[in-house]
Amino acid sequence: MEERLMSKKKPAYPVSKALDDYLKHYNRKSEIPIFYDDLLRFSGSVVVYDNNDEDTLWIRVYYSEFDRKEIDDSLKKVYSILHSDGSNNIHQYLNVDAVDFCTFGNSKPFRIKIRNILNDNFTYFYIKRTDASRIYGLELEHMLSPYNLNFLVYKDTLIEEHIAGIPGDEFIRNMLPKCSEPEKAQLAKEFVKFNERCMIRLLGDMRSYNYVIVPTHDFDHVVYKIRAIDFDQQCFEGKLKVYRPQFFKENYQMVEMVRNKLLRDSVDQYKLEERSMVAKRILSSRNRIKKLRAICKEDTISTEENIALLKDQIGTLTSDSNFSKCRTMGEVLDLALNFVRRNYEDVSMKQIIEQNIKI
Known part of the structure; x- marks a missing residue:
């Protein structure tokens, strides 16, 4: 595959x-x-x-x-x-x-x-x-x-x-079967968020050996987080599926766990939460991320074929015709981040207006 x-x-x-x-x-x-x-x-x-x-x-x-x-x-x-x-x-x-x-x-x-x-x-x-x-x-x-x-x-x-943690493939093979049902539900939530975060910022190839599971003991339970450890496939591939960990066979058990543990509404909620957090980080990073994105827009980090394929697939997903105008992979990334930020700001403004109307 x-x-x-x-x-x-x-x-x-x-x-x-x-x-x-x-x-x-x-x-x-x-x-x-x-x-x-x-x-x-x-x-x-x-x-x-x-x-x-x-x-x-x-x-x-x-x-x-x-x-x-x-x-x-x-x-x-x-x-x-x-x-x-x-x-x-x-x-x-x-x-x-x-x-x-x-x-x-x-x-x-x-x-x-x-x-x-x-x-x-x-x-x-x-x-x-x-x-x-x-x-x-x-x-x-x-x-x-x-x-x-x-x-x-x-x-x-x-x-x-070094990024400390348990390699994803090792965790899935040896530790996931021993997790309690609440722990599996929490891991499923984290995988949904991780999947969304990778897609938003176009980080590809997150097969199980390219991320780690980080357990943290919190009072009477363990909280699991997922961290990427390999950034080789940032903004290179043309197929959108490469930027979604759910489509790699090495992550099959994680995907099945999401299906078994989370309702569709919960999955949508966690996706929205992650998009909102990324949007907040974009806003809080201010000039630093603006500079990086401006540099990336003029840089060569992929092939013409990959750029054409990805901008077409993301344009179809978002129904945003602006993606068709992108010349570089950096422009695709910039527009994708703008899309997330704009949606967050539009929702926030709508909530403010609704609250003022109620008052």
Whole structure:
């Protein structure tokens, strides 16, 4: 199914001068001592298996003794820039436990495991090749989702902080069957909202291994949230279904749970809630999101074929003829966000008028 739904290969798009200036203005750009290509100089690797001895599609790489110290020092520096003040003061307390390389997917990231030797706490960060569409995805997630993201860009290298949570495929396979009925109903609600949020901001390919489930204990129950962790397919594909997680077979059990646990009216209510929250975030982000959208409108982050297909499908869905005038994928995104914002403002104004009439 996915071979027909998704393009075979998405290219990495360069960062434009306008986007580079934007990143610098909002402190997303920082000089770093190591680049993605430096990590490709590994001299060997071993397969990383999970607790069930299954291949994780990651390999643990190792470097020659000559390269190792320089790479370790540089990775500690990157950690300090990402999470602290960028100084070398904390380096003595850090150890690079592992450098893993993912051989699956478009971005082919390196995953760096950094451990504090004083207390054995550890965290991860990722090093990838810079891709303009991925940067737009990260920024939109930062502004339009409930979550903040920390990342850095320097020349052809992108540094992303780790997003903690239980991988969606692992959760669906091992933990979902053990959830109580109220927990399943709450998860169904979150999946509806997640599905709506992805479609609104054109984040594609949210198969179960591209998002995580985040459990939070609240008094006498557990609250689950869903977070995207892969932003490679921001505003690229032409088929609208790619931007709706419900259409991927890997999410079948989540979709079935929505059908079993939620009434149609509840689904519509949660969709409206999510659209309203996104509209509020658009309004509260003010100049920042305006600048990003203006830059994206003039950028090249997809193909002519994909743009033509998506603007036609969204135009049909929204009955908005303005989509037919879009020249770029950024213009499609901009119009989609305007559509959500306008609907929210129209409903809010209608409520104000009705309340005044009653008074």
